[in-house]
Amino acid sequence: MSDHDYATLVREDRVHTSLYRDGTIFDEEMDRIFKNTWVWVAHESDVPVKNSFKTSWVGREPVIVTRDREMKVNVLLNRCRHRAASVCEKKKGKASVFVCPYHGWSYDPDGTLRKVPHAAGYPEDFDKSEFPLISLRVETYQGMIFATFNNDIEPLVDYLGPARKWMDLFMKQGAGYGVKTLGEHKFRFPGNWKIQLENTTDAYHFPIVHKTFLDSLDAETENVFDVLGQGGWVEDLGNGHSVMVMIPDLIDLEDNLDAPIPDRFAELAQELRDEGHDDATVRKVVRAVGGSGFNLNLFPNVACSMAFFRVLRPVTVEETEIMHVAIGMDGGPAAGNRERLRLHEHFQGPMGFGTPDDAEGWERVQRGAHAGEDLWIMLNRGVDAPAGVAEPGHNAGDVSAETGMRAAYQQWKRMMTA
């Protein structure tokens, strides 16, 4: 397909259904987008000490995220330089060397080829330094590790731009201890990755799809999750990123620390007091445990979503894997992290009170998208954002506006026609 064709598939207020179901477009996306921009691979707490590692993905390519002896983070293609065997099949752990299981080539955590068994069998000019594991360009912001195949694109901080302010705010969930990953739910749905990308900035579906989640809450908490009724907004942050603020009171978790502690956290607050924490700490921890009131969508594959990281991985044009990473306080009170785990389990994951209904909705989108020859996905919803909430100069709409989806698809169009 030509650049021109891609340009015609994305309009200001709609995108063509072929973006969900055309395998040729999918292959091009993997090249033009996932091999050309910053892709989230892990959080620094996933590789906390030297020689720790975690396996991950950049688009369709398996990688190993490692912390080497110098404490530097590396992102290495998980492919032996001899005859291509994957060198690591563990999810995470510690390793001071990666030994290929096939013929035994061994690599340091920074990718250097250390040793080749029976080296005498190679010609004399064989040079080990020519065969390290392929290393991607890596940069981090606020503990989020991103990698890219493209050495010419802008630095990560420039790519994130105004999104950084929201990442700073999001990480206040560490309550001053720093943020640490606590575990992850993984699930797949039979549908295109952009259906999930849209959903992170879709408040419109929340009261309908998540009615049974809302019904499972006490009245006070149910009011907190009245996401359409609190004067929130969606703001285009550039480069396909956007933020959707659903609960303005929970933008800055270091504000309003004098507010009464919600009933649902009374037990946790008491437990923390009993452990000897002073009132200021108790309030700060409790407010952090409740999570943030916004979803920050970072194009193309990660979101800081209220209280967790939401990571998408395109598998095929009609299959997507989602990871919901639970986070907590790094070294903070154990009782607080336990509460975070239970809150995460309540909504997230394959049997959460929220996620399975989302996944079912996305599957239904994919199934429906097979009907009709020349129909469009409509993204024209939205009225003005409340006055004065968004950054001056940023395009913004009301909380249920499809502004964030339009922003993502405009970035899609820029990258697919670049």
Next chain:
Amino acid sequence: MSEALEMTATITLAEATQFIWAEADLLDRLDYKPWLKLWTEGGKYIIPTERDPADYAEVLNIVYDNKVMREARAKRLLSGFSMSSAPPARTVRTVSRFVVTASGDDFIELRAAQMLAEYKYGHMRFLPADMRYRIVRAPDGTLLLDEKIVTLINAEDYQFGIGYLL
């Protein structure tokens, strides 16, 4: 204690399997209300994301339900408003390969295997799991679940949405 009472206090493997099969039957028929009554006050229903952690409470699980959460979960699944469970998937499960791992006067602990097939929207999925049960005898003589741990064969890997109870 009379000899007769002591006799009824022990739980035989036959009684335990009968109880577990009856539970499985309730779940396949989505008959969640009587299922809620099969539990002790402090009973835990756990579906982990990793095999055999030191303490399930300290790690992320797919399900870590006490009584309150079980009741909320059953209510959600039966409400008709959760699109992943209305319409529900059809399930057929069997539980077998029982091994008694501990037993005493008023309790029995077992390992077992569960084979479950799920069908919805034209596709069939298979969810095998290692099971652990702790079953106790209530003062009135009935058996109750005190702990049920369902470790899916691929617990640490991806699942699809599951709109029913395992």
